[in-house]
Amino acid sequence: MALAEQAKRVADEFGFGPDAVNKAVKEFIREMDEGLLQEGTELSQIPTYVTAVPNGTEKGLYMAVDLGGTNFRVCSIQLHGNTTFSLTQNKVAIPKELMVAKTSQELFSFLAKQIETFLKTHHEEHYTGFLRRRNTIGSTQEEEIFNLGFTFSFPVNQIGINKGLLMRWTKGFDIADAVGKDVCALLQTEIDALGLPVRVAALVNDTVGTLMARSYTSPGKTGTLLGAIFGTGTNGAYVEKLDKVTKLTKSKNSGDYDKSTGEMIVNTEWGSFDNSLRTLPNTPYDKELDEKSVNPGIQMFEKRVSGMFLGEILRLAIVGLLKDPTFPLFRDENSAQNDVHSTTQIHDNSPLYKQWGLDTSFLSICAGDTSPGHRMIRQTLDKDYGVSAVSAEDAEAVRAIAAAVGRRAARLAAVAIAGIVINTGRLDSAKGTATTEQKEGINPPRGDVELSEDDVIDIGVDGSLVEFYPNFEDHIREALREIESIGEKGEKRIRIGIAKDGSGVGAALIALVAGKLGLSVSPKPGIIWPETRVHIAWAA
Ligand code: GLC
Numbered sequence: 001m002a003l004a005e006q007a008k009r010v011a012d013e014f015g016f017g018p019d020a021v022n023k024a025v026k027e028f029i030r031e032m033d034e035g036l037l038q039e040g041t042e043l044s045q046i047p048t049y050v051t052a053v054p055n056g057t058e059k060g061l062y063m064a065v066d067l068g069g070t071n072f073r074v075c076s077i078q079l080h081g082n083t084t085f086s087l088t089q090n091k092v093a094i095p096k097e098l099m100v101a102k103t104s105q106e107l108f109s110f111l112a113k114q115i116e117t118f119l120k121t122h123h124e125e126h127y128t129g130f131l132r133r134r135n136t137i138g139s140t141q142e143e144e145i146f147n148l149g150f151t152f153s154f155p156v157n158q159i160g161i162n163k164g165l166l167m168r169w170t171k172g173f174d175i176a177d178a179v180g181k182d183v184c185a186l187l188q189t190e191i192d193a194l195g196l197p198v199r200v201a202a203l204v205n206d207t208v209g210t211l212m213a214r215s216y217t218s219p220g221k222t223g224t225l226l227g228a229i230f231g232t233g234t235n236g237a238y239v240e241k242l243d244k245v246t247k248l249t250k251s252k253n254s255g256d257y258d259k260s261t262g263e264m265i266v267n268t269e270w271g272s273f274d275n276s277l278r279t280l281p282n283t284p285y286d287k288e289l290d291e292k293s294v295n296p297g298i299q300m301f302e303k304r305v306s307g308m309f310l311g312e313i314l315r316l317a318i319v320g321l322l323k324d325p326t327f328p329l330f331r332d333e334n335s336a337q338n339d340v341h342s343t344t345q346i347h348d349n350s351p352l353y354k355q356w357g358l359d360t361s362f363l364s365i366c367a368g369d370t371s372p373g374h375r376m377i378r379q380t381l382d383k384d385y386g387v388s389a390v391s392a393e394d395a396e397a398v399r400a401i402a403a404a405v406g407r408r409a410a411r412l413a414a415v416a417i418a419g420i421v422i423n424t425g426r427l428d429s430a431k432g433t434a435t436t437e438q439k440e441g442i443n444p445p446r447g448d449v450e451l452s453e454d455d456v457i458d459i460g461v462d463g464s465l466v467e468f469y470p471n472f473e474d475h476i477r478e479a480l481r482e483i484e485s486i487g488e489k490g491e492k493r494i495r496i497g498i499a500k501d502g503s504g505v506g507a508a509l510i511a512l513v514a515g516k517l518g519l520s521v522s523p524k525p526g527i528i529w530p531e532t533r534v535h536i537a538w539a540a
Contacts, residue, residue, distance in 0.1 A: 003328045007397035010317055011404035013283050016411045018482040024279040024412070025483055028419030031273060036244050036266070042276065044167070044269040047248040048158055048208055048237065050510070051258045051265070061123075063198065064508040065115060065187075066151035068206060069171035069232030069308060070094065072111060074118040076146075077508040089504065090118050100294075104178035104186055112190035115148075115198060130197040147201035149507030151209050152183050153233065155269045161510070164203045170271060171233045171308055174294045202510040205267045206462075207237035209506025214460020214499035224458045226420050227499065227506075230413055230472070231463025233271055233299075234306040238420045240266045270416045271302030280304060281408065285316040292355060301416070305409045307360040307464050314405050315358035318398065322346070330387055330394055344394065347386030358385070360465070366402035367470040374399060409465070410475030417459065417476065417494070418483045426457045427490050460499035467498065 028043075035045030066073040075089035092114055098107045119127040130144045154173070156164035162184045169175065178186065184200045191198050211227025228236040242264050248254045257264070274280045275298055289312050290296050290303055303309045321327045330344045351357030362380060369376040374395035381387040381395070421427060466472050473496055480491040 003393050003397050004400075006321075006327055007329075007400045010321065011400045013317075014281070014401075014404035014408045016281050016408045018479075020279070020281065021411055021415060021479050021482055022484055024274070024415040025418045025422065027274055027279045028270075028415055029423045032268070032419060032423050033244075035268070036240070037246055039247060042272055042274060044155055044267070044272065045245075045247075046155070046158060046205075046267040046269060047245055047254075047257075048205070048265045048267055049161060049257050050208060050212075051242070051261045051263060061126075061146065062508040062512050063115075063146045063148040064151060064504045064511065065111065065148060066153070066206065066209075066504050066507065067094070067111065068151075068153045068503075069173075072114055073504055074114050075504045075508070076118075076122060077505060087505065088122050090114070090121070099173045099175075101175050104175050104181065105190070107175060107178075108186045108190045109193070111187060112194050112196070115191060116194050116196055119196060119198075127197065131195075134195075144197050146198045147511040148198050149202045149204055149209075149504075149509070149511030150184060150187060150200050151204050151206050151503045151507040153206040153229070153235075153503070155267075155272075156183060156203065156205070158203065158267075161202050162200055168295070168298070170295070170299050170302065172294060202507065204503070204507040204510050205235070205237060206503035207235045207267060208265055209503030209510075210460050210462045210499045211237050211239075211265060211502075212506030212509055213502030214458070214497060224460050225424060225426055226417065226459045227502070228413075228417065228459060228461045229463045229503075230306065230461060230465040232306060232308045234302050234413070234416075234463070234465075235268065236270050236416055236420065237265050237267045238424065239263050240424065268416075268420075271299045271306070273301035273416065275300045280412075283313075283317075285313050285320065288316050289313055301412065305412045309360075310363050310405055310409055310465075311358040311360040312356055314363060314402050315352060315356075317401055317405070318352060318358075322352075329397055330390065344387070344389045344391065347388070350386035352385050352387070361468065363402045363406050364468045364470060366399045367406055369395075369399065406469055406472070407475050410469075410472050411479040413472075414476045414479035414483070418480055418486055421457055421490070421494060422483075422485050427485065427493070455493050457494045459494060459496045460502060461496055462499050462502050467500070 031041065031043040032045065035041040035043040061076060061078050063074070063076050065075075070093065071091050072094050073089055073091045075087055078086050078088075095110070098110055101107050126144070133141075133144070150162075152164070154170055155167040157167050158164040163182050164184065165180055166178050166183055168179060184203050188200045191200070207227045207229050209227070210229060211224055214227055215224040223239065226236055226238040228234070240263065242249060242259060242262050245264055245266065248257075248264070277300060280300055281304065286304060289309060290300070293303070304313075318329070321329050330346055346352065362384075365380050366377055373392045377395040377399055378390040378392070381390045381398070476496070477491055477494075480486050480494065481488050483490075486494075
């Protein structure tokens with residue numbers, strides 16, 4: 001069998017057709033409802049205690065930190081009070097050994113040190129002034145303390161605006177002693193050990209921050225419905241009707257929260273959608289990836305969708321093929337077609353032979369290289385993956401399989417988006433979120449919007465996959481059109497917009513309000529947003 005045909009056979013293993021998509025959407029809706037009723041379900045459906053998306057203007061300086069899956073970002077946001085603000089940020093890669101550190105203190109002291117470095121670099125005057133006053137007069141002023149929003153992108157059982165217990169680690173992190181602890185307290189302890197003028201005022205999931213930030217910048221009248229991340233991990237937070245969140249409203253143990261908007265933002269933790277594999281596809285490569293992961297059996301949706309895993313799925317598929325002597329990939333039969341007219345070779349140390357050796361960015365390169373001969377793919381295989389003299393046929397075979405892995409991820413992403421759009425009833429009514437009415441007339445709609453603004457269902461997204469994988473949104477849209485209760489008409493109503501780095505801004509804004517209301521001093525769940533207006537503008 002020719003290489004191209006055999007590659008197609010493997011690519012077809014990643015098929016996820018319209019029937020499978022529709023079946024998965026029904027399961028997603030079932031799990032959404034189940035998660036709103038009780039604890040311990042596949043979709044965690046965590047109430048965030050945030051009951052509206054903010055739309056206020058304030059002056060002042062706020063901080064945010066963001067512990068994602070790959071990087072730790074520290075930023076400060078200066079709100080100018082005239083509907084704009086500037087943002088200064090610093091990003092460091094989280095050292096791999098800290099992701100699996102023996103104690104949580106090792107990780108959190110590293111984070112506190114990054115905050116210290118950031119303050120010294122970007123707010124030196126403020127920081128040294130604070131130290132001077134503390135050392136000379138022995139006391140400091142409340143205004144000198146930065147309120148900090150902590151974006152912590154892992155499943156947390158939120159029990160207050162700046163209090164949340166880690167449920168489990170995801171995305172390759174594994175530090176046993178942190179599970180069950182309040183992550184804000186862990187960070188505050190290390191901040192205090194360094195004597196920094198910083199108070200952890202709010203705890204936010206990155207999806208919630210994305211939803212907040214998008215809601216400011218969204219060009220329409222209807223408030224944003226969903227904030228979603230398709231990056232190292234994947235997850236979504238959406239605006240739910242409060243009376244559906246019965247596990248909170250009927251519980252005797254829940255804290256106070258504002259009931260006036262009748263809504264609450266819920267963090268779905270959809271990375272764990274269908275852990276029991278009722279509807280998710282399960283190729284031999286998915287199985288192997290899961291078995292060798294630090295958390296087998298959980299985050300099964302995430303393991304098929306997000307950036308941390310797609311490269312590894314492709315790697316396992318390629319390595320599986322290389323083990324098969326009848327499969328002509330990277331073999332001399334094809335070498336006549338390569339540029340250098342030498343035999344194809346895979347270096348013994350090729351990252352292709354190491355777990356996590358293939359980066360998901362390679363899938364983006366494959367999807368982006370439509371040139372005849374696939375020069376980019378061949379060069380990358382040579383330069384980054386130790387495979388020399390790759391033929392055009394080899395590159396085409398790899399490209400076909402990579403495209404199938406990426407397309408399946410996008411079609412699965414559509415399942416989650418569709419589940420939320422359908423189950424919140426947004427397709428039936430043109431009603432927006434609590435913010436909608438308040439926002440009316442604030443900002444003129446920006447960009448060309450063909451639809452009536454009342455019909456738009458707005459979704460904010462962020463993460464490396466949506467940002468860098470070519471046509472990720474197109475594949476999502478193709479699947480959305482195939483979903484029975486969405487179809488072409490519904491798909492057109494869904495507007496997907498990037499809320500770049502929104503999670504940091506969202507966190508700072510929540511810190512702002514939490515600090516202002518004094519919630520951070522006496523932690524108490526529930527935010528009531530003041531009647532103020534902010535328009536976000538990005539600093540260059
Ligand atoms: C993982 C985390 C989740 C986060 C997502 C995106 O799924 O569990 O909390 O939102 O990654 O970063």
